[in-house]
Amino acid sequence: MQLPDKPTLDGVEDRWAQRWEEAGTFRFDRSHERKTVFSIDTPPPTVSGSLHVGHVFSYTHTDAIARFQRMRGREVFYPMGWDDNGLPTERRVQNHYGVKCDPSLQYDPDYEPPDEPPKRHLSISRRNFVELCGRLVEEDERKFEELWRRLGLSVDWSLTYTTIGDAAQRCSQRAFLRMLARDEAYQSEAPTLWDVDFRTAVAQAELEDREMPGAYHAIRFAHADADGAVVIETTRPELLPACVALVAHPDDERYRALFGTNVLTPLFGVEVPVLAHRLADPEKGTGIAMICTFGDLTDVIWWRELALPTRPILGWDGRMLETAPISLDAAGATDNWAELTGKTVKQAQVRITELLVESGHLVADPKPITHAVKFYERGDRPLEIVTTRQWYFRNGGRDEAVREELLARGRELRWHPEYMRARYESWVGGLNGDWLVSRQRFFGVPVPVWYPLDAAGAPVYDNPLVPDEALLPVDPSSESPTGYAEDQRGEPGGFIGDPDVMDTWATSSLTPEIAGGWEDDPDLFARVFPMDLRPQAHEIIRTWLFSTIVRAHLEFGSLPFTDASISGWVLDPDRKKMSKSKGNVVTPMEHLVKHGSDSVRYWAASGRPGTDTAFDEGQMKVGRRLAIKLLNASKFALGVIGDAPTDRAAITEPLDLAMLAALSDTISDCTKAFEIFDYARSLERAERFFWGFCDDYVELVKNRAYGAAGPEGSDSARAALAIALSAIQRLFAPFMVFVTEEIWSWWQEGSIHRAPWPSTEEVSGLEGDRAVYLVAADVLGEVRKAKSDAKRSIRHAIDVATVVDSADRIDALRSAADDVKEAGRIASLSLTVGDNYLVTVELADDPAA
């Protein structure tokens, strides 16, 4: 045993992180069978910028569970992944280097970005752009790894994967091709939600509603074959040239007579029908609406169900097209159209409103309103709807049977906490279409198909050319399909590559398959899949969790993991969600340095599963205090235990046996809590026992342990202390990973993180009457209180202490009377049976008597 003179927390993080790496403490041993493995489907953090304290929070929860399982004897498969593919990285690269991607440019192998990002972004080729993305994410990933190591995550760093790496691309493309072969992936040319800034399609899962100001514009449409007019109200007058019909509710008496008649659009004089449809809301505006292709998702439904023509007016860049989709024969129509072309939606709205005023078609001033508008969650402007060819995965959004199967998977999965299941169910229940997976972006996994070109040079989309799985990953924009030469690219009779990449979720929904080496390493895959645990935050249940279940269900007919543990958010001290835009984001490293990693972990582990938790430095200080207490209490207890061997058979004192009974209860509580992934409860139980152990038990027995009552009493106390201390250190090991390793190293061989989790077996047969510990602690507390009330030192001697209590408790106390007297410096202890618990104390005149 080697005890430091002055124990300290200084430097424990660096010292032990390095030892763990050298010793391979957390290396996954793949020789274990599936049933002894505990595999974790780690969330790959998005590598675009910096980690924030919310990451530290949730990853600490997972790490505590990983360490518990490891100590319980499971071989833990705990990889780290980096989600580097996708838009966040592209955006970061654009800003960091001041560049933008132009796929029409040629690759420059010697390209170097400017030292200072220029104000006006430089256009570079797709391949150069992707290379810059790769360079930047490598830097970010190094910083992330440094932080994770400092935090003490027990990750096996040799298993690290990235979502843009070859293995992930191969996995993602393979899964795509298999879905294509099973007709679970398909193409469709259809109206699609579109972000005009990113110029890409967006999926339902990536939408959010934002309350935005708008205005109802009341616009008069003249009847085509009769006098008079009908007034509609719209928030989007700029879509007037895209109008294909007016619509009212079939039961709406006001408009019934108009159904089947035609009206003329103002400014453009296009004849459109007045139709009936149940989705027209009589309460909204004037109760009659114009249908445009396309203003919103209801327009899409109307367009489809009423079989209306398509009149697109918006380009992919969100500006009004050059070519009108309508005849411009009507008077003034050509001029009016010319006023709009090239304008953004916003500019067009202003101009068309002016034109409507001039022409007298705007019947009232616009009425300002606030309404929910759909945005891409990362976007800055409202989504538009444009018609494009896209790839979709069937996810139950259009198929009731598949939806039911996925709901059944949600019920099969064990959720922690249980109530999070409701989020999954409401999301799956509300799906309104299949999963749109193609993105018109660059830094992602390419859609692995080509299209043959017919004799006229037009792509034959119905007959895509697919690569052999052995050739994956492929990049169709730089590689040619089997049977074609590169010089046939773009030529009639040749081919073109699909220019799109897949949605980042289309790849990250395969993290269990990527990390587990699906098809690349079948032996590994069989040992880790389905995973035992998916830890993640609640905000991505609809995206990551759901999509992962979809993929595993379709590919394997199983869940991708059996348990999901859902972490909450970190809120700022005012209980607001932390976000970059609010400027209240806390960067973790400074707190790891300031308070110590164990202290920050303690704060994180105090957050109950699923519960949003306020960022609280106070709680970190408590963690710091706990770490120091562990240090000092261990040093002291080990000093008392000494180098002489201890023998559990020597534990005969009732107080020692009572303490061990309480320890047994604690071990049992902590274990049960961890088994249901309630790390916070486990920590709280361990902590409660530990403080009582220090305040009461150690105080009660230290004199006896030093030999005040002879060798037998000392041996009993020393052996009990050794058993308890060992268990305490291990109970805290999943949380206070550095300090527990430190104190374990003073007297034990090997890492505490590979030591067995405490078991009630360790104290079996040693559980005495719990009441002895309880009563002794109660009385000692009364004695302390008496001294404190009298403003005397805790060491002040007592002439006589009298305890009145029930017969049972007096009996229990009698068996620990000598320890109570020693700890309280009580000369005479008088025990009386009575109805009302009472402790009275007579302080000695001489404090040291």
Place this chain on the structure above:
RNA sequence: GGGCGGUUAGCUCAGGGGUAGAGCACUUCCUCGACACGGAAGGGGUCGGAGGUUCAAAUCCUCUACCGCCCA
């Protein structure tokens, strides 16, 4: 509009039929053979509100208010 969670001490939160708890903050005291990066003690709450079940409700049930989130 439907659903989920929350409301307990000044603050942050635990507890989930049997005497209201912890930490922080506050007050007072204590250097005592681990611990001043400490320790002890104390003050402080009609457990959001109203009904109900029960010998007994912070806890179970119903309604309700407010906060947050999910979905439409």
